[in-house]
Amino acid sequence: MSRSGPLPAAFSLLLVTAAILPGPAAAQNEPRINASEDVVIHLYGPAVTLQCNLTTSPSPLSASYWVKNGEEIPGTRKSSNTTEYKILKPRAEESGEYLCVFVFSNSPIANATIEVRATPDITGHKRSENKNEGQEALMYCKSVGFPHPEWVWRKKVNGVFEDINNSSGRFFISNKDNYTELSITNLQINEDPGEYQCNATNQVGSVSVTTILRVRSHLAPLWPFLGILAEIVILVVIIVVYEKRKRPDEVPDDDEPAGPMKTNSTNNHKDKNLRQRNTN
Numbered sequence: 092m093s094r095s096g097p098l099p100a101a102f103s104l105l106l107v108t109a110a111i112l113p114g115p116a117a118a119q120n121e122p123r124i125n126a127s128e129d130v131v132i133h134l135y136g137p138a139v140t141l142q143c144n145l146t147t148s149p150s151p152l153s154a155s156y157w158v159k160n161g162e163e164i165p166g167t168r169k170s171s172n173t174t175e176y177k178i179l180k181p182r183a184e185e186s187g188e189y190l191c192v193f194v195f196s197n198s199p200i201a202n203a204t205i206e207v208r209a210t211p212d213i214t215g216h217k218r219s220e221n222k223n224e225g226q227e228a229l230m231y232c233k234s235v236g237f238p239h240p241e242w243v244w245r246k247k248v249n250g251v252f253e254d255i256n257n258s259s260g261r262f263f264i265s266n267k268d269n270y271t272e273l274s275i276t277n278l279q280i281n282e283d284p285g286e287y288q289c290n291a292t293n294q295v296g297s298v299s300v301t302t303i304l305r306v307r308s309h310l311a312p313l314w315p316f317l318g319i320l321a322e323i324v325i326l327v328v329i330i331v332v333y334e335k336r337k338r339p340d341e342v343p344d345d346d347e348p349a350g351p352m353k354t355n356s357t358n359n360h361k362d363k364n365l366r367q368r369n370t371n
Contacts (some may be wrong), residue, residue: 123147126191126203131295132181133209139181141205144190145172149198158190183212186237210296211236211269216289219303230302231272232289240291242271243283247286247301255287280306296309 097273125144132139145152156168157176167176172193186209189307192202216232234240244264245252255262255273259282263274276281284306290299310317 120149121147122149122193122195122198122201124191124193124203127205129206129208131208132178132180132186134212136181139178139207140175141178141189142175143173143193143203145193145201148172148193148195150195152196153194155191155193155194158192160187161190173326176336178207181209183209183234183236184214185209186235188237189204206237207291208238208295209236211240211290211291211293211298213291213298213300216300217302219305221305221307222278223307224278224309226278228275228278228283228304228306229272230274230287230289230304232271232291233299234269234291234298235269236291236293236295238293239268240293241292242266243288243292244271244273245288247288252286252288275304278306280308 092144123146127140127142130139130141141157143155147156152170152172154168154170155174156371157164157174164176167174174191176189176191178234186207189205190202190205191205192200194200211234213232213234217230220228220230222228233244242264244255246255247253255264261276263276265272265274271289273289284304286303287303288299288301290297
């Protein structure tokens with residue numbers, strides 16, 4: 092006579108547990124990657140080689156390649172359990188987050204991460220900024236290097252760079268990863284001109300550059316016109332002075348006769364000759 096009914100609770104739990112736990116073969120087939128340690132690169136330092144070795148593959152390997160900061164590096168795709176990438180000229184722009192990626196025919200993609208760190212290098216900034224009083228000035232800095240830096244703006248006061256004092260509420264700083272900018276509204280000619288410094292600092296090192304801010308007066312647009320006007324006034328003065336200092340003999344006098352005048356002696360001589368002719 093057969094018996095039917097619900098299975099014992101302990102036996103049901105045993106079946107569920109057996110279904111969930113992976114078997115020995117599944118655990119052994121999980122991908123395993125031996126990767127290089129994180130590295131710090133220095134300018135003009137030796138070449139750096141990143142390596143990854145796939146020791147365990149869950150299914151046949153289709154391809155492997157390298158990724159830097161989320162983008163595949165061209166020319167690195169191949170079919171090999173061992174892959175490497177060489178940084179021949181270590182510079183800040185070569186730093187970043189590198190991944191060696193392995194693609195399988197019947198399994199999910201596997202990867203390993205290697206961080207390449209470097210001191211920030213500021214690659215772009217304004218050397219100078221020229222604005223008129225009351226306008227807005229915008230200064231910026233951008234850098235390369237990983238990890239992304241912390242940005243600080245300073246101004247030179249009495250020969251020393253000090254963190255910017257925004258008590259006036261006219262200074263605005265915006266930072267995003269490898270970029271920062273400083274804007275100053277309603278420029279004041281007596282307060283704002285000078286040297287400004289942007290500083291980038293990460294776990295590896297620090298670097299700074301300066302920008303010179305010049306603020307011109309409201310009358311600055313009129314200076315070319317005022318210069319021309321001054322030249323005209325000086326020219327007129329020179330002409331007037333020259334005319335007044337001319338020598339008197341250079342100017343003819345209208346009261347003087349045009350030719351030489353006859354003297355009295357000449358007239359007397361003619362009268363004497365006339366008497367002599369009459370006597371004869």
